[in-house]
Amino acid sequence: MRNSIVKSILAISLTLLSLQGFAQASAVKVLNITNPHHSNAIQIGDVLNRTIEVEVSSAYHLPKTSLPLKGDSKDGIELRDIAVQSTQHGDTTTYHIALSYQVFASAAKPMVMRLPNVHFTLAGGTTSAAIEMPAWQFWYSPLVAEGITNAKENMQPQSKPPLFDVSTHYSWLWLALSVLATGLIGLIYVNADKSWLPFMNGAFAQAYRRIKKLGHSQGSHQHALMYMHQAFNQLYGENLFVHELDKFLAAHPKFLKMRADIDAFFTQSNAALFGNHASNGQELQQLKALSKRFRDCERGI
Incomplete structure (x- = not known):
């Protein structure tokens, strides 16, 4: 009787342990x-x-x-x-x-x-x-074997890391720096308006700087026209008139693409200086934009 009870307890214990192990395995x-x-x-x-x-x-x-x-x-x-x-x-x-x-x-x-x-x-x-x-x-x-009396005699020289040829990378680096420098110079050349910069103080560059400073007071439009005429005269070497435009363009072919703008300028100038045309602020702004285009053409842009 006692043995059967013990066996039953052991069986129940084993069953519980197996169920616990199964639960843990599934968890x-x-x-x-x-x-x-x-x-x-x-x-x-x-x-x-x-x-x-x-x-x-x-x-x-x-x-x-x-x-x-x-x-x-x-x-x-x-x-x-x-x-x-x-x-x-x-x-x-x-x-x-x-x-x-x-x-x-x-x-x-x-x-x-x-x-x-x-x-x-x-x-x-x-x-x-x-x-x-x-x-x-x-x-x-x-790090060292057992029984070494003098570690210095058993030290091994350190191997140098392998060297890589970076000459190609240097070439690409200098090329990239050259392109960057060229781009920066180009941006300065296109947008800068300082007279002390080399090749920046042309006749129309001076006219553009002067026209930018003009306000909207009476007579500003006439002053702007005069500055433009001074630029043409400086390039031409003498006073430039309408009938001499072909000669001017032959001497300065870079302005050929601006022929229509030049004709329109002289027409506007004749109407303002020798006619009864009343100027307005919009025409001054147009002259300012035109002088900038002439400046860029003067620089070969």
Whole structure:
């Protein structure tokens, strides 16, 4: 009778344990474990990284209290850093745990060491569950062999890093700088309006600067026309009249594309200076824009 009761208790206990194990197995699913690529020739100061990715039922969560403390050290292995990332997917949560260890062991001969197994206890749920990260073994190699009496005699020369030919890159760099400098000079040449810059103080450049300074007072339009005539006369070498435009354009062919604008200017000038045409502010603005176009044409733009 007693034996049958004991057997029944044992059977119930085994059943409960198996159900608990099944519940834990269904609550935690290990997706991936990565360890360092090399397990030999590990030396003092080396950093070893490993990760584990698990899928956990949403009834459980990983509390911070179950994580190992950063800086924990055991058997010459220190936990350098730990990072946990979680992602929710419906009724499951995926945890990505990254552990970084640094080796501080001191040994005179090669020895087998290991990164410790880690146990993360999950909270929540109806049964206990945990994430298990097994230990990982590696070969530790000392910096010097055992029994060396004079380390200096056994030191190995450091190998120089390989050199790369960067002459091609220098060529491209100088080419790019040249293009940049040319572009900047071009922008200055097109937009600058300072008289002290080389090739910037042409006749129409001077006229444009003077016209820009004119206000809208009475007589401003006549002054602007006079400045334009002075620019034409300076280029021509003497007073330029309408019937001499063909001769002017033959001497300065860069202004051929502006022939229509030049004819319109002389027509406007004759009407304003020798007729009864009343000027307005709009005509002054037109002269300002025209003088700028003549300036650009003078510069070969």
